[in-house]
Amino acid sequence: QKEVEQDPGPLSVPEGAIVSLNCTYSNSAFQYFMWYRQYSRKGPELLMYTYSSGNKEDGRFTAQVDKSSKYISLFIRDSQPSDSATYLCAMMVGNNNDMRFGAGTRLTVKP
Amino acid sequence: SQTIHQWPATLVQPVGSPLSLECTVEGTSNPNLYWYRQAAGRGLQLLFYSVGIGQISSEVPQNLSASRPQDRQFILSSKKLLLSDSGFYLCAWSPGLAVNEQYFGPGTRLTVT
Numbered sequence: 001q002k003e004v005e006q007d008p009g010p011l012s013v014p015e016g017a018i019v020s021l022n023c024t025y026s027n028s029a030f031q032y033f034m035w036y037r038q039y040s041r042k043g044p045e046l047l048m049y050t051y052s053s054g055n056k057e058d059g060r061f062t063a064q065v066d067k068s069s070k071y072i073s074l075f076i077r078d079s080q081p082s083d084s085a086t087y088l089c090a091m092m093v094g095n096n097n098d099m100r101f102g103a104g105t106r107l108t109v110k111p
Numbered sequence: 112s113q114t115i116h117q118w119p120a121t122l123v124q125p126v127g128s129p130l131s132l133e134c135t136v137e138g139t140s141n142p143n144l145y146w147y148r149q150a151a152g153r154g155l156q157l158l159f160y161s162v163g164i165g166q167i168s169s170e171v172p173q174n175l176s177a178s179r180p181q182d183r184q185f186i187l188s189s190k191k192l193l194l195s196d197s198g199f200y201l202c203a204w205s206p207g208l209a210v211n212e213q214y215f216g217p218g219t220r221l222t223v224t
Contacts, residue, residue, distance in 0.1 A: 004154070032211045043117075043201055043215035044155075088154065092211060097143060097162070098170075099213060101154035 003027055006089055006102030015111050019076040023089035023102045026070065030091040030100075033065050035074045038086045038104065047087075048074065079109045113138035117202050117216040125224055130175075130189040132219050134202030137183065142204040144185040145213060146177055149199040161185060162207065197223045 006023045013019055021035075032051055036044035048063040050056045056063045062075040072091070076083055089102040114137045124130060136142050143162050147155040157170045159177035167177050174193060178186045185202055199220050203213040 006154075034212065036215075041218075041220070043218045046212055046214060049212050090155075090213075094211075097145070097160045097168070097205075098157065099211075103154045 001026055004100050004102045008103050010106040012108045015109055017079050019079050021074040021087050021105050023072050024070055029093045032092045033072050034090040036088040044088055081109050081111050084108045115204055115216040117219050121220045123222045124192050127191050130192050132187040132200055134185040135183055136204045143207040145203040146187050147201040192223045194223050
C-alpha cells in the first residue's frame with residue numbers, strides 16, 4: 001500500500017461545476033497537509049496549507065482534513081477553464097523535511 | 112518577495128555524459144533547499160535536501176549528487192548519466208524552522224538519450 005493514494009483521473013467537468021479532489025493516506029503521524037496545482041510542464045504551485053484536522057477556505061478553494069479517516073479533500077467551486085491542471089496532495093509528519101506526495105489528479109474544466 | 116530560479120529549462124544529454132543543474136533563491140536567507148524528481152504520472156520523489164551551506168542529506172541511493180556552495184544556491188550533479196535519470200527535476204525551498212510549506216521552481220526537463 002502506498003503511503004499516499006490519489007486517483008490520477010483524468011477528471012473532466014463542465015465550467016461552473018463543483019470539483020472534489022481527494023487523497024487517502026496510511027501514516028497517522030501526518031500533521032501538515034498541502035495541495036499544489038501544477039500546470040503542464042511547470043513547477044507545482046502551493047494552493048492550500050492546513051494543519052491537523054478541519055477546514056480551510058480561500059476564495060473558491062476549500063481544503064478539508066479528516067484525520068480520523070485519514071482522508072483529505074480539495075473542493076473547487078465555480079470551476080473555470082483556468083483551473084485545468086494536475087492537483088497534487090502532499091503531507092508531512094512535522095518539520096522533518098520529508099514531504100510525501102500523491103501522484104496527482106489531472107483535471108480538465110470544459111468551457 | 113521570494114523567487115526561485117532553475118536552469119536550464121530543458122536539457123538533452125547522451126548516456127554517460129555529466130550533468131549539472133542549478134537552482135538559486137532570491138529574497139530570503141538560510142532557506143531549506145530540496146531537489147525532487149517527477150516521473151510521468153507519478154508523484155514527486157525527494158532526492159536531496161539541505162538545511163545549510165555544505166549540509167546535504169540524500170534520500171535515495173543513486174548516481175546523482177548535490178552540493179550547496181552558497182546559502183541560496185543548490186546544484187544537482189552526475190558524473191555519468193543513465194537512461195533512467197530522465198525526468199522532470201524540481202528545486203524547492205522552504206523558510207525552515209517551524210514553517211513547512213515548500214515552494215517550487217519552474218523545473219528542468221532532462222532527457223537522456
